[in-house]
Amino acid sequence: MAGAETQGDVHKCDLNGILEIQELTVHFHRKDRIIGRQTTIHAVDRVTLTLSKGETLSLVGESGSGKSTLARTVLKLHHPTSGTILFRNKDIFRQDRTESKSFRKRVQMIFQDPYESLNPQSTVLSSVIEPMIIHGLAKDKRESMASRLLTMVGLDPTSKLDRYPHELSGGERQRVAIARAISLEPELLVADEPVSMLDVSIRLEILHLLQTLKNELHLTYLFITHDLGVARYIGTRIAVMYFGQIVEIAETDELINQPLHHYTNLLLSSIPGSENSQPLAVKADVDYSFSATEPPSGCRFRTRCPKAQEKCALKEPELTELTARHFVACYYPLSR
Amino acid sequence: MKAVDGVSFTVNKGEILGLAGESACGKTTTALSIMRLHGANAVVEGKILLEGRDILQMSNEELRDFRWKRISMIPQGSMNSLDPVISVGNQITEAIQAHENVHKSEAWKSAEKLLSSVSIDPSRAKNYPHEFSGGMKQRAVIAMALALNPSLVIADEPTTALDVVVQKQLLLLLKELQRNLSISFLFVSHDLSVIGEIADRLAVMYAGKIVEIGPKSVVLKQPSHPYTRALVNSVPRVFGSRQLLHSIPGSPPTGIWPSGCRFHPRCEFAFEPCKQKEPQLEVSMTGVHAACHLISQEKETGFSTKR
Numbered sequence: 001m002a003g004a005e006t007q008g009d010v011h012k013c014d015l016n017g018i019l020e021i022q023e024l025t026v027h028f029h030r031k032d033r034i035i036g037r038q039t040t041i042h043a044v045d046r047v048t049l050t051l052s053k054g055e056t057l058s059l060v061g062e063s064g065s066g067k068s069t070l071a072r073t074v075l076k077l078h079h080p081t082s083g084t085i086l087f088r089n090k091d092i093f094r095q096d097r098t099e100s101k102s103f104r105k106r107v108q109m110i111f112q113d114p115y116e117s118l119n120p121q122s123t124v125l126s127s128v129i130e131p132m133i134i135h136g137l138a139k140d141k142r143e144s145m146a147s148r149l150l151t152m153v154g155l156d157p158t159s160k161l162d163r164y165p166h167e168l169s170g171g172e173r174q175r176v177a178i179a180r181a182i183s184l185e186p187e188l189l190v191a192d193e194p195v196s197m198l199d200v201s202i203r204l205e206i207l208h209l210l211q212t213l214k215n216e217l218h219l220t221y222l223f224i225t226h227d228l229g230v231a232r233y234i235g236t237r238i239a240v241m242y243f244g245q246i247v248e249i250a251e252t253d254e255l256i257n258q259p260l261h262h263y264t265n266l267l268l269s270s271i272p273g274s275e276n277s278q279p280l281a282v283k284a285d286v287d288y289s290f291s292a293t294e295p296p297s298g299c300r301f302r303t304r305c306p307k308a309q310e311k312c313a314l315k316e317p318e319l320t321e322l323t324a325r326h327f328v329a330c331y332y333p334l335s336r
Numbered sequence: 337m338k339a340v341d342g343v344s345f346t347v348n349k350g351e352i353l354g355l356a357g358e359s360a361c362g363k364t365t366t367a368l369s370i371m372r373l374h375g376a377n378a379v380v381e382g383k384i385l386l387e388g389r390d391i392l393q394m395s396n397e398e399l400r401d402f403r404w405k406r407i408s409m410i411p412q413g414s415m416n417s418l419d420p421v422i423s424v425g426n427q428i429t430e431a432i433q434a435h436e437n438v439h440k441s442e443a444w445k446s447a448e449k450l451l452s453s454v455s456i457d458p459s460r461a462k463n464y465p466h467e468f469s470g471g472m473k474q475r476a477v478i479a480m481a482l483a484l485n486p487s488l489v490i491a492d493e494p495t496t497a498l499d500v501v502v503q504k505q506l507l508l509l510l511k512e513l514q515r516n517l518s519i520s521f522l523f524v525s526h527d528l529s530v531i532g533e534i535a536d537r538l539a540v541m542y543a544g545k546i547v548e549i550g551p552k553s554v555v556l557k558q559p560s561h562p563y564t565r566a567l568v569n570s571v572p573r574v575f576g577s578r579q580l581l582h583s584i585p586g587s588p589p590t591g592i593w594p595s596g597c598r599f600h601p602r603c604e605f606a607f608e609p610c611k612q613k614e615p616q617l618e619v620s621m622t623g624v625h626a627a628c629h630l631i632s633q634e635k636e637t638g639f640s641t642k643r
Contacts, residue, residue, distance in 0.1 A: 203583075
């Protein structure tokens with residue numbers, strides 16, 4: 001196909017797609033009790049994204065950009081305002097009870113804070129076997145399965161199975177959370193900042209563990225992180241989110257070495273120790289916060305963008321494939 | 337339990353000293369002790385000299401006068417340390433009036449000036465904290481710390497909860513303040529890349545002790561202590577070649593420190609003396625101070641071990 005093609009067409013051809021997100025929009029409505037005005041928070045807006053089997057897609061962006069909402073919607077923890085999510089070509093929001101239960105078995109989540117994601121009153125054993133009970137694994141097999149899972153995540157089952165979360169370190173807790181997430185042999189793991197609460201020396205061990213498990217269990221990851229270093233270390237592709245939308249998506253090295261969107265460039269040039277060739281885009285006197293209730297017209301980044309033109313305010317740029325497998329939503333992308 | 341054990345260091349005038357280390361290694365305890373804000377059950381021994389006066393020997397009145405004016409602090413999670421029901425300008429004004437006998441309108445004027453020095457529009461002084469973004473709140477706290485022209489500011493993880501763009505902005509701001517006002521900073525952070533960006537010198541703590549201290553670029557580029565080296569090598573980087581990183585085996589000790597060198601159970605170079613004798617800080621081959629038995633061995637044999 002000649003010239004630029006829109007993302008939707010390309011992604012329909014992807015036969016390996018395990019998860020397809022199409023035009024997903026998630027808005028939250030909040031009514032102010034005193035003045036009675038309703039506000040809408042645009043958490044995710046018209047996001048289209050395909051995850052291929054076996055890849056690790058890192059979703060990066062600042063806090064409030066909609067990363068977590070997108071991830072939680074994939075797990076059916078939020079209902080979309082519009083748009084669809086297909087898992088194995090089936091719409092996850094049109095499932096009957098059996099399908100829904102099977103879906104929840106095949107898609108699992110790892111949360112950010114291992115101090116809060118484990119029940120403080122449950123031992124490691126009961127935390128790990130709880131999903132097995134819900135999904136009806138035979139009673140006599142549960143304990144041996146739990147031991148096997150702990151070994152897989154690098155914990156000694158004999159000493160750890162009857163421990164409570166407060167007796168474990170942060171890294172050990174995250175391992176237990178991972179053991180529980182893989183206990184039902186899922187196909188897709190959604191990890192929401194799984195290492196951001198951990199110390200650097202522990203962080204790397206967990207990343208290596210996730211990598212090993214991915215290879216052994218043929219997992220696909222949707223990996224949410226604010227840390228581009230982590231995204232680069234673990235991810236095969238990176239998607240950059242800004243204000244509820246994906247503004248750029250490409251293979252990891254391509255995105256870091258040849259960013260096309262001005263926002264990606266801003267992120268990259270803000271990283272401590274950055275030796276980015278592009279001039280530093282951070283200004284000391286600009287308020288970089290944004291309000292999620294009133295998105296700017298047209299391109300949402302235009303209010304902060306150094307290259308914004310008149311056109312940017314008029315119409316929202318579409319995510320377009322500029323070079324092979326490198327999509328960007330910008331009228332005036334950075335030159336290569 | 338000893339949280340900080342035999343720590344000595346100097347912050348020179350107008351410099352930024354970075355204090356790095358993982359959680360529970362004693363960074364925050366060190367910082368709080370300097371402000372004498374440690375818990376009532378803490379036993380603090382040693383000396384903390386600021387401009388020749390020992391903070392630990394001061395009476396409460398002397399201390400009250402000393403804090404804010406000579407030494408101030410940007411506390412951990414300081415975005416949340418602002419009072420939600422008092423306007424930002426009034427909070428800064430309060431701090432000024434508590435220490436100096438000035439009229440409210442005058443104090444308000446200095447508050448506005450301080451806000452503009454941290455790139456906040458002075459007209460925002462009448463706003464309440466919830467009307468500020470995270471980065472602005474953090475900048476307002478910095479403005480407050482500078483209100484009485486201290487000579488030393490202790491910043492405890494000042495950028496930790498912030499997004500990278502806002503973090504960069506703050507680091508640029510602190511650097512600018514250091515240059516223009518020749519304020520000294522003790523910058524505590526677990527993030528080596530942040531410290532690498534801002535500090536002039538860097539001290540690395542492990543298990544309550546300083547294991548390496550020296551000019552930032554030397555410590556980060558040619559670490560002398562195996563722990564520093566392991567720490568530097570365990571951070572996934574955005575730039576440069578993509579390679580497999582090696583994590584540090586085990587986890588940091590808490591409460592009960594190992595005998596000898598406290599890092600020896602996790603150190604790949606540990607040999608017999610490390611288990612028995614505690615190494616002292618000494619000048620390494622790269623000219624920094626580090627506490628490792630390998631250093632004296634290297635000096636004796638005259639060549640450097642493969643590190």
